[in-house]
Amino acid sequence: MxxxxxxxxxxxxxxxxxxxxxxxxxxxxxxxxxxxxxxxxxxxxxxxxxxxxxxxxxxxxxxxxxxxxxxxxxxxxxxxxxxxxxxxxxxxxxxxxxxxxxxxxxxxxxxxxxxxxxxxxxxxxxxxxxxxxxxxxxxxxxxxxxxxxxxxxxxxxxxxxxxxxxxxxxxxxxxxxxxxxxxxxxxxxxxxxxxxxxxxDVRGWWSSAACMGCLTAAAAIVAIPGSNLAAAVACLLVGVVTGVVAVHRLLTAEHPLVSLDALRVRTFRVSHAGGSVFRVVCNSVAFLVPLLFVDQFGWTPARAGETLIALFFGNLGIKPATTPLLRRFGFRAVIVVSVCALAATVALMAALSPSTPLALILILLAASGAFRSTGFTAYNTVAFADVDPAILTDANTLSSAIQQLAVGLGAAAGALALRLALLLDPRESYREAFVFIAAILIVPIVEGALLPRGAGGSLTRRASSPEPAASRS
Structure with a gap:
């Protein structure tokens, strides 16, 4: 060997x-x-x-x-x-x-x-x-x-x-x-x-590249203050059309650039459906919070950035406990609790004001960072729990592409929520934007709750245990 x-x-x-x-x-x-x-x-x-x-x-x-x-x-x-x-x-x-x-x-x-x-x-x-x-x-x-x-x-x-x-x-x-x-x-x-x-598969690459590039460009345009939304809509339409072409090609080509078989695996699909919504919300919060501090609280960008580091400490502080939590309670419980808790912390951010004690702001940000960390780890890990080694290469490529798109959509979702909130009530725009962002987490909450209790069990049990069949639906 x-x-x-x-x-x-x-x-x-x-x-x-x-x-x-x-x-x-x-x-x-x-x-x-x-x-x-x-x-x-x-x-x-x-x-x-x-x-x-x-x-x-x-x-x-x-x-x-x-x-x-x-x-x-x-x-x-x-x-x-x-x-x-x-x-x-x-x-x-x-x-x-x-x-x-x-x-x-x-x-x-x-x-x-x-x-x-x-x-x-x-x-x-x-x-x-x-x-x-x-x-x-x-x-x-x-x-x-x-x-x-x-x-x-x-x-x-x-x-x-x-x-x-x-x-x-x-x-x-x-x-x-x-x-x-x-x-x-x-x-x-x-x-x-x-x-x-x-x-x-050249045709599969150019169509998937055009789809990913146009969708990311549309998200980037939306995230720019004062940007031309018509350009974003045009990019979005091109992205959708090329996306349809790409999916058709990947499903029908004899040797596709990336096989979509991994999406038939339930744990992989959940990680990249509800998991993508979770990632979008996490990146939206990182986009909206500094703007709230600068625009509404009147803080300097330096102070806003320093305060945001509380999210970083929450992320790292919970890290040593993440693996024991997954082994003790399983992926379904950790995902549902993490997403519910993140939704609660994002909703509470709507109540922040210039008069809120700094200590409470730091505690809220640190808690949000901790639940962000456990959710990220659970989703990223369970994605490959039941993926057959024969399709691991394609599953990894597909996972990377979807996660990269979620990163680009995060700031765009925050910017779009803020624009919609401004139309409803300019005086309470940030409050309503945080509520909008928190509300969409209902999607991963429901999806996570529907996971089988033993989902991802092949990753949490000891090596001597027999491996279960891949969970598909």
Whole structure:
């Protein structure tokens, strides 16, 4: 039996590999959010208005969304180690180009290249880890993958604002250079195996890329204050049409770019239906809360960002207890309680006012962060509980694409809720926006409650227990 490069026997979790992938995920997600608070400084350095910064920010998100569907095919064709190494090199070099960009157009071009590297780096890294571990170790692995998704969107705006204020916005990208070099130093922890060779489904890729890109672009446009909603609607329509074409192609092609078979697995489907709503709400809260503090409370952006770190502490504080909770109570109970509690904390945010004691605000944000963390981990882990190893590559690619879209839709959902609330009552816009966002969590609550009691049991029992058949419906 061949021993992987990590030196561990096949089937065990190689922690250095998982940590390397988690670090790469953090780097990619941080760059997706850090530029937002630095936007005015960046725009000023190029002699542009702050609104123009929507282009490089959106270009990155759209590129990541468009190229994620290629991840599974690339890793099967060229191998995990080689693909991950090339992705890290592309991302790192593109970061250097972003840091040295002499104009806004050059920054946009560099961000597109950076997005290609990021689109391959994260799902490929996660795939090579999931391929080489036993089912009962998936919880530990996904717990490591989840913290970057929780932390980076919160720390990104804070770090971006600090660097832009006290040094230069170019340091946002320069920080990636040593991180990229460090990742390459440990690249041998990534297994080099390839997968089954298959032809590239070009039609399936361009249609899925166009769908993901247009939907993400529509979300980005909606999230920009004062944006043209007609442009967002146009992108949405193109995204829907190309999405229909993509689904038809993926269902009928002899060798589709990504198989949709994983959606027949109930636990995978729940994780990416109600789970996507949960992720959208989490990202909406991270979008709305700083605006509430600045626009309604009159706080400075720095103070708003510092207060938001309470979410970060809630995320990390609950992390050691997440796996024991899943093993003790099961996925259904943890999902339902997490979503219900998150809905309650979001609804309570509607009651915040400038006179609310800071201590209560911090407690509420920390509690929201804790339930956000348990929900993220439960959804991300149960997604692969009953997925057959034969379709793991496609399931991972599909999962990455759907989650990336949820990230893009999060800010858009918050912005849309705020716009609707302004139409109803301009004086209570934030109050009603939080109520709107909390109300849509009824979808994952109901869906989670309908899960079988033993859903995901193959991940929580001991290795010696027999594996149940995949739960399908």
């Amino acid at each position: 061949r021993i992987p490069p990590s030196g561990r026997e096949p089937g065990t979790l190689a922690r250095p590999t998982a940590l390397l992938v988690a670090g790469a995920t953090f780097m990619e997600l941080l760059d997706g959010t850090a530029l937002t608070t630095a936007a005015p400084k960046v725009a000023a350095s190029f002699g542009q208005s702050s609104a123009a910064m929507a282009v490089p920010i959106s270009a990155y998100l759209v590129t990541v969304a468009a190229f994620i569907p290629l991840g599974g095919w690339v890793v099967d064709r060229f191998g995990g180690r080689k693909t991950f190494a090339v992705a890290v090199v592309v991302f790192t070099l593109a970061s250097a180009l972003c840091a040295g960009a002499p104009s806004l157009a050059a920054l946009v071009g560099a961000r597109v290249v950076q997005g290609i590297g990021g689109a391959l780096m994260v799902p490929v890294g996660r795939l090579v880890v999931l391929r080489n571990i036993r089912r009962e170790e998936v919880i530990r692995a996904v717990a490591l993958f989840t913290w970057p998704a929780l932390v980076a969107p919160l720390l990104g705006p804070v770090i971006g604002g600090i660097l832009a204020t006290y040094t230069s916005w170019r340091w946002i990208f320069l920080l990636n250079l040593p991180l990229g070099v460090l990742a390459l130093c440990f690249i041998r922890t990534i297994p080099p195996e390839t997968g089954p060779r298959r032809r590239l």
